[in-house]
Amino acid sequence: MDNEVLANKILTLTTDWNQHDYYNGVLRGKLVTTCPDLKIVEITNQVPIFNLNHAAFVLRYSYKHFPKGTIHLVMVNSESQSHRMLAFSHNDHHFVVPDNGIIGLMFKEPPQNVFAFPFEAEGSFASLGSSIAAIDAIYKGKDLLEVASLVNNFDQRIPLRATNENNAITGSVIYIDSYFNAITNVSKDLFDKVGQGRKFEIHVQSQHNKVNTISVNYNDVDAGELVALFNSAGLLEIAINSGYASQLLNLNNGSSIRIKFYD
Amino acid sequence: MDNEVLANKILTLTTDWNQHDYYNGVLRGKLVTTCPDLKIVEITNQVPIFNLNHAAFVLRYSYKHFPKGTIHLVMVNSESQSHRMLAFSHNDHHFVVPDNGIIGLMFKEPPQNVFAFPFEAEGSFASLGSSIAAIDAIYKGKDLLEVASLVNNFDQRIPLRATNENNAITGSVIYIDSYFNAITNVSKDLFDKVGQGRKFEIHVQSQHNKVNTISVNYNDVDAGELVALFNSAGLLEIAINSGYASQLLNLNNGSSIRIKFYD
Amino acid sequence: MDNEVLANKILTLTTDWNQHDYYNGVLRGKLVTTCPDLKIVEITNQVPIFNLNHAAFVLRYSYKHFPKGTIHLVMVNSESQSHRMLAFSHNDHHFVVPDNGIIGLMFKEPPQNVFAFPFEAEGSFASLGSSIAAIDAIYKGKDLLEVASLVNNFDQRIPLRATNENNAITGSVIYIDSYFNAITNVSKDLFDKVGQGRKFEIHVQSQHNKVNTISVNYNDVDAGELVALFNSAGLLEIAINSGYASQLLNLNNGSSIRIKFYD
Incomplete structure (x- = not known):
C-alpha cells in the first residue's frame, strides 16, 4: 500500500483509560503538538481495562466506516510485556496497536507487513513515545521500512469462534x-x-x-x-x-x- | 427558512449509547466520510438509555448557545417503532431526531415543516442510514422538499407541565x-x-x-x-x-x- | 508574556460535570459561537465533583504536552464563593480557573500576574459568562490589563507534600x-x-x-x-x-x- 496516497489527517482513538484519567490529556497534548492538522475522533476511551476482546470488537466493526487512510490508534493494556507498539496497514486503513495479542482478534485475515516500534523510554507510560513515533511517520507519509523493522514474531490471540x-x-x-x-x-x-x-x-x-x-x-x-x-x-x-x-x-x-x- | 444561508458546518451529538459502545465509532466514521468538513461537537452520549425526557431537557437548554444553522442530531431510542427519522428547522437551528415522541418534549412551540426520512435498511441499527441521509441533505443546503416528504402524523409526547x-x-x-x-x-x-x-x-x-x-x-x-x-x-x-x-x-x-x- | 505571540487556537477542558449533563452543551455552544476557530480538546469532564486535588493533578501532569500558548479552562467547583474566575499565564501556557484555591495546587512555583474576571450574572451557572470573557480576551490576544484587574488576594490551597x-x-x-x-x-x-x-x-x-x-x-x-x-x-x-x-x-x-x- 502506498502510504503517501492514503495517509490522511484523521486519527481514531480507542483506549481503556477512565474518562477522568490524565493519560487522555498527555496523549492528546502530544498529538496536537506533533501532528497539528490531525483530526482526532474518539471511538471510545472506556474499554473495560485490559479487555482486548472488547477493544477488538469495537474497532473491527467501526473502522471501515471511516475514510480510507484513517489512522486507528489502540491503547488498551498498552504497557505489554513485549515493550513495543505495532504499526501496519490493512484494507487501506492504518493501525497502531500494542504487541499484546490484540492483532489476532481484529480481522478475519491477518495483516501483512507489520512493523515494530520498540519502547524507547522506560517506566509506566512508555508506550506513549512509540505510539507517537509510529503515528508521526504514517501522518507524514514516510515509508515505514525506513523508520522501523518488519516483524513476524508478534503476539496473536485466537478469537473465540463459533x-x-x-x-x-x-x-x-x-x-x-x-x-x-x-x-x-x-x-x-x-x-x-x-x-x-x-x-x-x-x-x-x-x-x-x-x-x-x-x-x-x-x-x-x-x-x-x-x-x-x-x-x-x-x-x-x-x-x-x-x-x-x-x-x-x-x-x-x-x-x-x-x-x-x-x- | 432558507437552508442554504444558514446551513453550516457544525453538528451536535446527543445519544443514549454507552461511551464504550461501538455505535459511536460507526456514526462518527460515517459522518467524517460523508461530511468531511463538519465540526462534530458532542453534547452528550450518555443520556440514560431510552430516556427521552433527559435528552429533550439537555438539548432544549443547550442548543440556542450554538451558532444559528447548527445541525443537532439526537440518537436516543432511535430504533423506534415508526422506523423513520424526522428533520426540521426551528428557531434557525436544524434538528434530526427519531420519530418516537421526543419532538413534543423539545420546544415550547411545535416545529413547522417536519420531514420524514424512512429507514431504508432493516435490522438493529437502521436509524443510522436515514440520519446520515438527512444530515447530508442539510449539510449540502438541499431543499428538503426535494429529498423527503412533509409529514404531520409524527409521534409527540406531552411534557410534564407545572x-x-x-x-x-x-x-x-x-x-x-x-x-x-x-x-x-x-x-x-x-x-x-x-x-x-x-x-x-x-x-x-x-x-x-x-x-x-x-x-x-x-x-x-x-x-x-x-x-x-x-x-x-x-x-x-x-x-x-x-x-x-x-x-x-x-x-x-x-x-x-x-x-x-x-x- | 506576550499574549499576542503565544495566544493560539487550542483550548483544553477540565470539568467536574457528568458526561450527561447539559452544562457541556452550553459551554461548547458558547465557545463555538464566540471563538469559532478554537480547537477544543477535552482533557476530562469527569473529575469527581468538587475534587480540586484530582483536577489539579490531571492538569499539572498533562498541560505541558500541549503546544505553548494553549488555553486551559478548568470548571471544577466553579460556582465558588468568591464569584470570579482567574486568568493568568504560566510557563507559556494560559489558564482560566475558578478562584476556589485550585491555583495553589497546580504548580511548583506560584503564577505571577493573576487577573480576575468577576461573575457578571447571578445564579446557578454564573461562572460561564466570566470564563467566556476571559477566554475570548486571550484568544483575541488582548492585553488582559485592559479588560481585567490584577489581583493577589486569591484563594490558594496548600498541596499535601511529602x-x-x-x-x-x-x-x-x-x-x-x-x-x-x-x-x-x-x-x-x-x-x-x-x-x-x-x-x-x-x-x-x-x-x-x-x-x-x-x-x-x-x-x-x-x-x-x-x-x-x-x-x-x-x-x-x-x-x-x-x-x-x-x-x-x-x-x-x-x-x-x-x-x-x-x-
Whole structure:
C-alpha cells in the first residue's frame, strides 16, 4: 500500500483509560503538538481495562466506516510485556496497536507487513513515545521500512469462534451493547451455510430460553419477548423487545448459544 | 427558512449509547466520510438509555448557545417503532431526531415543516442510514422538499407541565444535575405570574422540607441548608449549599414540588 | 508574556460535570459561537465533583504536552464563593480557573500576574459568562490589563507534600489511575536527595505491605507481586503486576507511604 496516497489527517482513538484519567490529556497534548492538522475522533476511551476482546470488537466493526487512510490508534493494556507498539496497514486503513495479542482478534485475515516500534523510554507510560513515533511517520507519509523493522514474531490471540456440526452451531456472546442486547459470534454466513433454510431452535444459555424465528426488527415480537436478529455487522443478536436481555437472562461475554437445525 | 444561508458546518451529538459502545465509532466514521468538513461537537452520549425526557431537557437548554444553522442530531431510542427519522428547522437551528415522541418534549412551540426520512435498511441499527441521509441533505443546503416528504402524523409526547391554581403551583423535578441539584418544571415566569410578589412556602416532596425564600446564589444560605433559586435556564432549582440535595432528600425525576402563596 | 505571540487556537477542558449533563452543551455552544476557530480538546469532564486535588493533578501532569500558548479552562467547583474566575499565564501556557484555591495546587512555583474576571450574572451557572470573557480576551490576544484587574488576594490551597527526616520520607497517595495503580507525592528528586543511594524499605499503608526495590517496568516482578517505580511524571507509583493495587491494598487518596533508608 502506498502510504503517501492514503495517509490522511484523521486519527481514531480507542483506549481503556477512565474518562477522568490524565493519560487522555498527555496523549492528546502530544498529538496536537506533533501532528497539528490531525483530526482526532474518539471511538471510545472506556474499554473495560485490559479487555482486548472488547477493544477488538469495537474497532473491527467501526473502522471501515471511516475514510480510507484513517489512522486507528489502540491503547488498551498498552504497557505489554513485549515493550513495543505495532504499526501496519490493512484494507487501506492504518493501525497502531500494542504487541499484546490484540492483532489476532481484529480481522478475519491477518495483516501483512507489520512493523515494530520498540519502547524507547522506560517506566509506566512508555508506550506513549512509540505510539507517537509510529503515528508521526504514517501522518507524514514516510515509508515505514525506513523508520522501523518488519516483524513476524508478534503476539496473536485466537478469537473465540463459533463451531458447527451438521445439525448444530455452538457459539458465544461476545459483546453486550448499550441496550443490554447480546451480540454473538454466530455470523449470518455460518447460519445460512449450516442451516440451509431448515427449521431451527436457538437456545440462549439454557433450554428454557429459546426462539425459533429470525426477526428483522426488535418489535416483530411482543414487548417482553425474546427476539433473535442479525445486526448491522451481520452477527446473531439476542434481545428482548423493550427489555434488557443481558440483565434478565444473565448473559455475559462467553455465555453459550446453541442452534439446532431440524429437517 | 432558507437552508442554504444558514446551513453550516457544525453538528451536535446527543445519544443514549454507552461511551464504550461501538455505535459511536460507526456514526462518527460515517459522518467524517460523508461530511468531511463538519465540526462534530458532542453534547452528550450518555443520556440514560431510552430516556427521552433527559435528552429533550439537555438539548432544549443547550442548543440556542450554538451558532444559528447548527445541525443537532439526537440518537436516543432511535430504533423506534415508526422506523423513520424526522428533520426540521426551528428557531434557525436544524434538528434530526427519531420519530418516537421526543419532538413534543423539545420546544415550547411545535416545529413547522417536519420531514420524514424512512429507514431504508432493516435490522438493529437502521436509524443510522436515514440520519446520515438527512444530515447530508442539510449539510449540502438541499431543499428538503426535494429529498423527503412533509409529514404531520409524527409521534409527540406531552411534557410534564407545572399546574397552578390561584394560590398554589404544583410542579415536578425534571432533571438532576452533576451536583445533585434538582431542577423543576416551575419557570420564573409562572412563579411571578401566580405569586404576584406574595409570600410563599415551597414544599419539596414533603411538608418537612420547606424553604420560603428565593436565593440568588447557593451560598446565600448556610452550608447544609436547603436553598431555592432560579437557574440559568429560568427554572426553579432546589439545592443544598455544599450538599447533595437529590441524594439527601431522595429526589428523582417526577418528585413533586408544591408552592403555596399567602396574602 | 506576550499574549499576542503565544495566544493560539487550542483550548483544553477540565470539568467536574457528568458526561450527561447539559452544562457541556452550553459551554461548547458558547465557545463555538464566540471563538469559532478554537480547537477544543477535552482533557476530562469527569473529575469527581468538587475534587480540586484530582483536577489539579490531571492538569499539572498533562498541560505541558500541549503546544505553548494553549488555553486551559478548568470548571471544577466553579460556582465558588468568591464569584470570579482567574486568568493568568504560566510557563507559556494560559489558564482560566475558578478562584476556589485550585491555583495553589497546580504548580511548583506560584503564577505571577493573576487577573480576575468577576461573575457578571447571578445564579446557578454564573461562572460561564466570566470564563467566556476571559477566554475570548486571550484568544483575541488582548492585553488582559485592559479588560481585567490584577489581583493577589486569591484563594490558594496548600498541596499535601511529602515530608522527610534524615533517614525517612513520609508521603501520601495523591492519585489512583485507570489501572488502580497508586501514585504518590514522593518525587524521584526527593527520593534521591534523602536516600543518597542507600538501601531502603517502602511501607505501603502498613508494615505488611513492603517493597525494597525500585523497578523500571511493572513486570520486573512476578505477577501478583507489589512493585514500586517512578512514573512518567517522576512520582513514586505503587502497583501490583497484573493486579489492582489500590483495590487489593485498600489504598485511597491520602493513604500513607513511608520510606526508611538504612546505612
